[in-house]
Amino acid sequence: MPQSKPASHLPYDELAPTQEMAADCRAVGVNLRLEKAARKAVSTPPSLHFEDFPREVAKRDIPISEAAARLAGALHLHLD
Numbered sequence: 001m002p003q004s005k006p007a008s009h010l011p012y013d014e015l016a017p018t019q020e021m022a023a024d025c026r027a028v029g030v031n032l033r034l035e036k037a038a039r040k041a042v043s044t045p046p047s048l049h050f051e052d053f054p055r056e057v058a059k060r061d062i063p064i065s066e067a068a069a070r071l072a073g074a075l076h077l078h079l080d
Helices: 018-031 034-044 066-076
Strands: none
Touching: 018 034
C-alpha cells in the first residue's frame, strides 16, 4: 500500500514570500472594509434621547398572503 504525502498545514503549496503574504493581508483588509469598521467602533454612538429624533416613524405593514392565513388557521395561529 503506497503511503500518501501528509497534508500541509500551509495555505499555499510552499510558504510565500513575506511581501506576497503582506499584500494578501492588505487585500483582505480592503475587501472586509476594516478601516470603516474601525472608524465606526471609535466614533460617538447615536443619541438615545427622544428630543434628538422628534419625528414619528410609522410601523410598516406586513402583508399576509391567503396561503399564509390558511396555514396559520390550520395551526390555530391568529394572524389578524
